[in-house]
Amino acid sequence: MLKKILVCSALLLVAFVVMMTVTGQTEFTREDEVLLATSPAEVWTVLSAVEQWPQWWPGFEAAKVTPALQPGARLDLSLKGDPGSKPAIVETVVPGRKLSWVRDGILGSTTHTSLRLSGATGGTVFVMQSRIRGPQAFLARITSQERFSGYHQAVLKSLQLRLGAAPDTLRLPAGDA
Template sequence: MLRKVLLCVVALLLAFAVMMATTGQAEFFLEDDLVLASSPAEVWEVLSAVEDWPRWWPGFESAKVTPALQMGARLDLVLKGDPSKRPATVETVVNGRKISWVRDGILGSTTHTSLCLDEQGGETLFVIQSRIRGPQAFLARLTARNQFADYHQALLRSLQLQLAEDAASPLPQDS
């Protein structure tokens, strides 16, 4: 009996090692977009206010950027149901156009998120890209494509609602 248990453990360890070796360079990529009836400047104002993301970004409990929204900054994102406290690192900031960051994933993987804006006749094409590299990408391709797509769509709707709410609220008057 002990021999069978030992053989099963060895077989599982070998299978795990093979999976890690063969999926180390795996990649999962998903992109979604939406044309927003707001100017790029209005959208950028919402995106660059990182500490306000939990007001409209589904699943965020808190968000903080240190020292400021710039390349190399630390991005502390606390997600509902995710007990990890791994910070992200801001990869790209192109004022008014793009924010991207990278965060450590599971099993040595990395997750990359990119938010891009493009002006289209007074409106804004907003594009979100999610990319995972490493063993987690293999798992995401097998089990999570629909969940990622649903999450992207929820994010797009939520951003659209936030922009509409901002446009409807009166601007503060200078005294």
């Protein structure tokens, strides 16, 4: 019996090592956008007020950037249902145009979030992109396409409402990545 348990354990360990090796460079990306009826400067004001994200961004209980919103800064995000989250690191800050950060995912994966703004006729195109690299991406491809899209749509709607859009004017073009 002990021999069978050891053999099964060894086989599981080998399978885990193979899975980690095969999926180590796997990538999952989801991108969605919305046309906001405000200027990029107005949108940027809301995005750059990190400590206020929990007031409008679904899923955030707390958000704090240290020392300031700049590349390399620490971004502490307390997510509902995930109280022990490691901090993210701000990757890119281009005022009025782009904000992105990276954080550790599960099984050695990394998760990247990017928010991009561009001027458009009638307002601002806001693009939200989530990208995962590593074994977690393999799992996300199988189980999370619709969940990521639904979450993005909830964030986009909430941002529109934060910017003062009336619910009947919400426009959410579906983006596919």
